[in-house]
Amino acid sequence: MGIYVEARVRAEMETLWERTQDPAEHQRWDLRFTEISYLPGAEGAPRRFRYAVRVLPFLAVAGTGVSAGERHRAGGDRVSALRFASAEWLSPLAEGSGYWRYVPSGDGDGVRFLTGYDYRPRWGRFGAVADRLLVRPLMGWATAWSFDRLRLWCEEGVTPERARTHWLLELAARIALVAVPLIATWLPLGAVSLVAVPLTVLGLAAAVLVPPAPHTPAARRCLRTPPGRSRPAPRLLATLERP
Structure with a gap:
């Protein structure tokens, strides 16, 4: 089963194209890559x-x-396709395409x-199991x-670096909502320890159910399944050789 993700980005097409096609811009917002660079090749x-x-500071x-x-393209839409492969044993992805x-939205x-x-x-x-x-x-x-991180950059001007900081701070706050009262249940603090258990439950509920802040990237804002009958992969993909 392939992976599908869709986001509505309220920005100019050209802005979105540049920030996804330029490797220096792409690597800023895409969590899946630390570095992307073009290799020498013929123009066109x-x-x-x-x-x-980068999976670890040294690896x-x-x-x-x-x-x-x-x-x-006719109709005003654009498309790009790629094939990729890694020969490194540590990579869980051997090869793929997308x-x-x-x-342009109809409205x-x-x-x-x-x-x-x-x-x-x-x-x-x-x-396969992993x-x-x-x-x-x-x-x-x-x-x-x-x-969603890219959307915030294009729509709100929140740079990918700021968006990451917002997400880390909010993640720390959500963890604290659960961790602080949970730790209190193990401390000999009398009445405080008694209320720590329900506070832990409330903290867990808040950490899971409270929606992310407007400038914090969140996967839940994106569509994860194709709407209705999905279109086939673009013909452009079939023209690419394996790397």
Whole structure:
């Protein structure tokens, strides 16, 4: 089953295109990549690129890919497609492909920015189980969170760096809502310890149910399943060779 994510971005098409097609801009908002850079190639041909994801301060997983885009299409929409692969054993994704669609909304209010992609997991049977239980849900969440981070940048002018700070602060506050009263239940504080249990339950409910702040990126704001009958992958994808 592939991954699908869609966001409504109320911004100019050109702004969205630049911030997704320029590697220096792309790596700022996309949580799935730490570094993206184009490799030398012929002008007008599909662009080859190198990507890296830093999983620890001293450890990064890298791969290569090839991408192409169609900027001028009948109907005013745009599309880009890519194929990618990593030869590194530590990468849970062996190879994959996907696309971005930029569709002007029918009511003239922004752009429907959507992606569909899939990949082949590494590590055999263990990798297939790990992908189904952990990696694929995490990739879907990271894609949606990144799309909302991009939306905040295009719509509200909240830079990706500021959005990350907002998210970390809010995450810390949500953890504190649960952790502080939970710790109090283990302390010999008499009456305080008695009320700590219901406070822990209330804190957990608030941490889960209170919606994120307007300038905090959230995956829940994005559509995660195709609306109705989904369109097939663009023909552009079939023209790309494996990296």
